[in-house]
Amino acid sequence: MCLGGYMWDVQAAESDRSREARSRARASLWRGRKSRWYVPVSLITDLVGAGVPVTLICVAADQPWAVPSGVLAALAWTGVQLFRSRYAARAIGESRGTLPVLHDWCVLLGVLAVAHATAGARLRAPLCLAALLPALLLTLVCRKAVYRHLASVRHRAQAVIKVLVVGEPAAADDVTAHLAARTDHPYVVVGAVPVGQGPFTAGIRTGARLAATVPHSAAEDADLVVRAVHRLGADLVLVVPGAALSGERLRRLSWGLHDAGVELFVAPGLVEVSVKRLETASAGGMSLLRVAPPVREGVQPLLKEVLDRGTAALGLLVLAPVLLVVAAAVKASSPGPVFYLHERVGRAGQPFVMWKFRTMRVGADRQKSALVEDNEHDGPMFKMRRDPRVTRVGHWLRRTSLDELPQLINVLKGDMSLVGPRPPLADEVAQYTPVERRRLTVRPGMTGLWQISGRSDLSWDETIQLDLSYVDNWSFTSDVDVMARTFRAVVDGRGAY
Known part of the structure; x- marks a missing residue:
C-alpha cells in the first residue's frame, strides 16, 4: 500500500512537472518575442476609449450614474475582448482586420443592451451608439499600430x-524553402531533423536523422528531436508527415514532445488556402482536414453583384465633375480621343472592351514592338517606368489612378468587378499556363490584391500568386477589406507607372 502510494506520488509529481514545463514552453514561445508594451497599451486604449466617452456623453445629456456607466462600458469592452482572447500573446499584433473588431463591438452592444434592460434605464439608442463609437475607432487604430510595429520588427x-x-x-x-521565401509570417527555420536517407539541400543545420522505420523504443524519436530543439534553441517543432512519419509514430512523437513542453505543429502540405476554408473532423479516431470549395454561389456572390453595380452607378454620378475635368485635361494635353478603348480578356476567357482615360499618344500600340527589349517586367505583361509613349498628363493620371475611373462603366455593364484580378491582354493570355488560366474563372477588377501589394513593382510570379489566392479564397468580406486598403495604395502611388 505504501509502495503504491509512493508510486502514485511520483507519477503525480512527474505529471505536475510536465504541466509546468508545457506552460513555461508556451509562455516562452510567445512572450519575450513581442514588445511588452502591446498588451498594456491595448488595454489602456480600450478602457479609455470606452469609459471616457460614455461618461462625458452621459454627463452632457444630464444622465444619472454617469461615472458608473463609463466604468461598466470600459469593463464590458475589455471583458468582451479578453473573453475572445484578443489580448493573448499569441494573437496580439497578428491581425489588422476591421471585421474582428467590428464583431467584438457588436457583441459589446448586445452585452450593454442586456445590462440596460436589466437596470431599467431609459437611454436613447442614438446616444448610446455615439457614446460607444469612439471605443470602436480607437481600438481599430491601436490594432493597426501594433500590427505595423510588429511587421516592422519582423x-x-x-x-x-x-x-x-x-x-x-x-x-x-x-x-x-516556402517559409524562407516569405516575410509575412513570424516563423524562421533554424534546423531540421531529416527522416530516413536522402540529400537535404536547404542549407540549414541538421543533426542526427530519424530512422526510416519505426524504432523499437517509443521514446527514441522524441528524445532525438528534443535534443535538437535544445541544441538549436528552437521554439517549436514543425512536422511534415510522410510515409516514414505518420499514424502511430507521429502520435508517439507528439506524446514525447508535449511531455517535454515542446510545441508541435503539423504541415498538411496545403499552400495558399485560407484558414476560413479549413475544417477539422474525425473518422474512426483519424483526424481529417476538409478543404471547402471556393465560394461561387449563394448570398455572398449576390452581395458582390449588388455592391459592384450599385457602387459603379453611384460613383459615375458623384464623380461626374471629376470625370469632366480629367477628360478636358486629356483633350488639352495631346491630340486624340479622350478615352482609350482596348480589348481585354474577362471571365471564362470572354473578351470585352475596357474603358480608360487615354494616357499615351495616339498610335502608341503600334510602337510597343519597338520597346519590347526595354520591358521591365519579367512575365508576359509589358511595363516601363519611363514609357516614352505616355503623355505628361498621362503620367499624373497613372500616378493617381484617375485614368481607371471610366472602368466604372465596365463594372456597371458586368464586364468587370470592383475587386478582382488585373484584366489581361489577349496576347498575355495566349502565353498562360493551365495554372495561370485559373485567374480567368472570376471577373477582373478595378482593384485587387495586385494593386494594394505593389502593382507593377511585383514580379510576374508574385502577381499570379496573388491573383490565384484571390480566386481560391474569395469572400465578400475580403472584397470590403481590399477596397478599404485601396485608398492607401492610391495615395501612396507605389508601383503605379
Missing part, C-alpha cells in the same frame, strides 16, 4: 519564432 528578424523542421528530406526542403 522585417529586421526580431520577434520571430524559431522552428525545427522534422520530415523526409524532400518534403522538409520544400517547407523550409
